[in-house]
Amino acid sequence: MTSPYPAGSGSCNHGRVPVYRDEGVVLRTTPLAEADRIITVLTRRTGRVRAVAKGVRKTTSRFGSRLEPGTYVDLMLHSGRSLDTVTQADIISPYGTTIALDYARHTAAAVMLETAERLTSEEREPALRLFLLLVGGLRTLAAGERPPALVLDAYLLRSLAVSGYGMALDDCARCGEPGQHLSLTVGGGGVVCAQCRPHGAASVSAGAVRLLTDLLRGDWDGALRSDLRARREAGGIVAAYLQWHLERGLRALPHLERA
Amino acid sequence: MYEGIVQDLIDELGRLPGIGPKSAQRIAFHLLAADPVDVRRLAVALTEVKEKVRFCRSCFNVAQAELCRICADPRRDQTLICVVEEPKDVVAIERTREFRGLYHVLGGAINPIGGVGPDDLHIRELVARLADGTVSELILATDPNTEGEVTASYLARQIGPMGLRVTRLASGLPMGGDLEWADEVTLGRAFEGRRVVGA
Ligand SMILES: [Zn+2]
Numbered sequence: 001m002t003s004p005y006p007a008g009s010g011s012c013n014h015g016r017v018p019v020y021r022d023e024g025v026v027l028r029t030t031p032l033a034e035a036d037r038i039i040t041v042l043t044r045r046t047g048r049v050r051a052v053a054k055g056v057r058k059t060t061s062r063f064g065s066r067l068e069p070g071t072y073v074d075l076m077l078h079s080g081r082s083l084d085t086v087t088q089a090d091i092i093s094p095y096g097t098t099i100a101l102d103y104a105r106h107t108a109a110a111v112m113l114e115t116a117e118r119l120t121s122e123e124r125e126p127a128l129r130l131f132l133l134l135v136g137g138l139r140t141l142a143a144g145e146r147p148p149a150l151v152l153d154a155y156l157l158r159s160l161a162v163s164g165y166g167m168a169l170d171d172c173a174r175c176g177e178p179g180q181h182l183s184l185t186v187g188g189g190g191v192v193c194a195q196c197r198p199h200g201a202a203s204v205s206a207g208a209v210r211l212l213t214d215l216l217r218g219d220w221d222g223a224l225r226s227d228l229r230a231r232r233e234a235g236g237i238v239a240a241y242l243q244w245h246l247e248r249g250l251r252a253l254p255h256l257e258r259a
Numbered sequence: 260m261y262e263g264i265v266q267d268l269i270d271e272l273g274r275l276p277g278i279g280p281k282s283a284q285r286i287a288f289h290l291l292a293a294d295p296v297d298v299r300r301l302a303v304a305l306t307e308v309k310e311k312v313r314f315c316r317s318c319f320n321v322a323q324a325e326l327c328r329i330c331a332d333p334r335r336d337q338t339l340i341c342v343v344e345e346p347k348d349v350v351a352i353e354r355t356r357e358f359r360g361l362y363h364v365l366g367g368a369i370n371p372i373g374g375v376g377p378d379d380l381h382i383r384e385l386v387a388r389l390a391d392g393t394v395s396e397l398i399l400a401t402d403p404n405t406e407g408e409v410t411a412s413y414l415a416r417q418i419g420p421m422g423l424r425v426t427r428l429a430s431g432l433p434m435g436g437d438l439e440w441a442d443e444v445t446l447g448r449a450f451e452g453r454r455v456v457g458a
Pocket of ligand 1: 315316317318319320326327328329330331
């Protein structure tokens, strides 16, 4: 038999349970062969997995919209050597298709999904905190009650923090000197004091530092009191910080629409 | 691995969409065993398609002249434009015989993670086509999946303020699929049941 799939997909389990159930968020889909797709999912228990969804592009597919990017699904998967196969999918929440109706929110969700994929560098490494942050971020975006740009920045700051790239916002990132510092360097990990300030460090407003702090802590009452200038400044800092910590640039970031 | 030119052929075939290494090998050996006349006909078709076929200057459908067959046909309704992602979608819709207007082929769908933004599609050209006021209805027939929906919502937002009727294919098309897979009856019904979107 000839097949476009890597040898062993869907047949051999290599010491893993042959069929397993997990819930996850679809991060990305890529077309495969005539009517199939490879879906990349960040799951609650298994971490990031890639699986084949057979026949999903046919309009008669039993999967329907359940495997669209940004959808939170309950999955049954069959283990394969390199790719698993989706055998069943049920929607928990259709965040992606809800968000798709609004272009600005969709571009924010795209940055979230791509970041989640990039921060889970190894497949099948459980990443529960990143998973929970992603579900929370998409839920908030879909609800549409908070400004998409702030939801995104909160998600990015917190995802970077749980990945070991927390931004220093109180004490100097270099020497630990306490106080409110108004210089910031993305390469240096956050705010720096006057002594440690490297050549080329940017000045940052107190309003932006406060907003970044609120977003990182999840203090929405505080964050929503910020003005437009602080939001724009904070957004630029988060984007630069994200790009610094990911080896390659994010493809979705240039398309982000900060309304 | 095979010798020189056989392996070259396998490599080239393997670059085609939906063809993995095993299929590429199977096709290569099929061609080696086939009648030379059949293979020459395939080679000519491949060369001609690149030499003679271009994209319509108005709608970006495949064409053999400046304008495609549909844009050049005076019997088509000039007040209706149906927006699709790919030339193959034009074929799918033409099969339904439900639509007598013109098309606009975007050349894909918005997909930020794939690095495709509005500027990478023929959206500016679409806006230019609408400028003279001839068109009264724009039908958004992008795929019924997330990328298609995002593209439709972006277009509705950009074009809504221009004051023409903007509609989206609706009933019967389940989310998640590609338009090319829709059967004629379902796609025909989706045309009849289109709904107004945007402002
Ligand atoms: Zn044309």
